Amino acid sequence: MKRLGRQRWFGYLGPLTGVATVTACYKLLIIEVNATTVALSFFLVVLLTAASQGIGPAILASIAGMLCLNFFFLPPVGTFTIYDPQNWVALCAFLVTAIIASQLSSAARRRAREAEKSREEVWKLYQLSRAIIITPDPETAVSTISRQVREVFEITNCEVFTPDESGRLEELPATSASPPPVSEKLLREVFERGELRIDTAHNSTYAPLKVGVRVTGVLFLTSGLMEAGTIEAISGLVALALERARFLKQLSRTEALSQSDQLKSALLASVSHDLRNPLTSIRAAVDNLLEKNLNWDREALHEFHLIIREEVNRLTRLVQNLLEMARIESGELHPIKEWGSLSEIFGNVLDRCTAELSNHRVRVECEENLPMVKVDSRLLASVIANLLENAAKYSPGQSEIILRGAIDSHRLKVTVQDQGPGIPTNELTRVFDKFYRGAIRSVKRRYGTGMGLAIARGIIEAHGGRIWVESTPANGATFSFTVPVETRMVSKPLTPVGDEA
Structure with a gap:
């Protein structure tokens, strides 16, 4: 308060100092000076004062300039008496012109301040809208929006109230750390009428949250420095943000139901084919x-x-x-790594897939004297089995399937190559999707759920590895995966897997 008073006194002292400085310069430095020149100099002081301090100090500068012009520069000098009527006209014209100019300059200054304030509010609203748009999680949208409103607009409290199942307005969680008392009466009135209300006693504002003409809640703010238009803009953005969060939550629920229906359809297809035929x-x-x-x-x-x-x-x-x-899907797949040999894993897989590979020739290429590797042998065997079954399903009878294994720089690499029709380029990025089955019909194949390759990808990624496919149409496809492994040499060489299976 004291600082504001000092600034106000300085605003009125500055113009007087300016007029006195102009008067002293002309009286001490210039012997004979034209009164018109002095009047223009005083007029310049008035304009500068109006632009920097406002209308009050500018009018004071106009009056002080008129008095100094009369006393020091109009004959008879040293008195306030004016003999020449023309000097009266000039003096009055100076005063009126100075006052009008000061009003115009002060109005321009006020409009500039208002434009700057509007620009700042628009920028703050833009920041708020941008923060709302990039909020990814519907569950934390309310707390994020509340925090952004408090930080961007520098207000104390921002709370959001929405009706519960019984129609009672309840504060959404995590919207304010220490909220002041809220008037239930004003909350209900704003929600039912959809009109802005200001509680001057508590310096707070109640704004309706509208989506179109429908009121979805009430925004509570504690601030006395914001205009009604700005508050309405904030409430509009908050209402849209809440509606967006509800929409995203509903969309997520719909997608989950869609995936559940897709899984149900896949399981039904499995029951009608992959289960019925063996049974x-x-x-x-x-x-x-x-x-x-x-x-x-x-x-x-x-x-x-x-x-x-x-x-x-x-x-x-x-x-x-x-x-x-x-x-x-549940994130509960955790590899249990134990020491084992690649040749043993290959042997177990080939024994497991005897029936599926009975109509194909399998050639195994595995280097001798490979070190022991620390992996989840059961899960990796499941991956290799799925790749071999997929190769057998999509390649013609009596064709050759090549199974390769190598260890290089603590990375295990396994490759399964078939002689089938290959995979079209537009399907290469989809073959590992759940329930996806290739569109190629040139090879007679069994029905399946489309889960084998998706499971293979999940297992490999759980090992911190990578799986991919390379294909040349009409020349077959090659599935490969790599996983980081710990290695340990064995004293006795392991017996390699045979060339044919």
């Missing part, structure tokens, strides 16, 4: 074994047992794929 084979084999009127020889019995085992293994792999996908 049909198992049932037929069991019915034949239980037939009392037929005497099967040892070879036939062995064949029935093989059918049952293969189909049970196929069902087991399908269930394992479903479980692995569920673990990947």
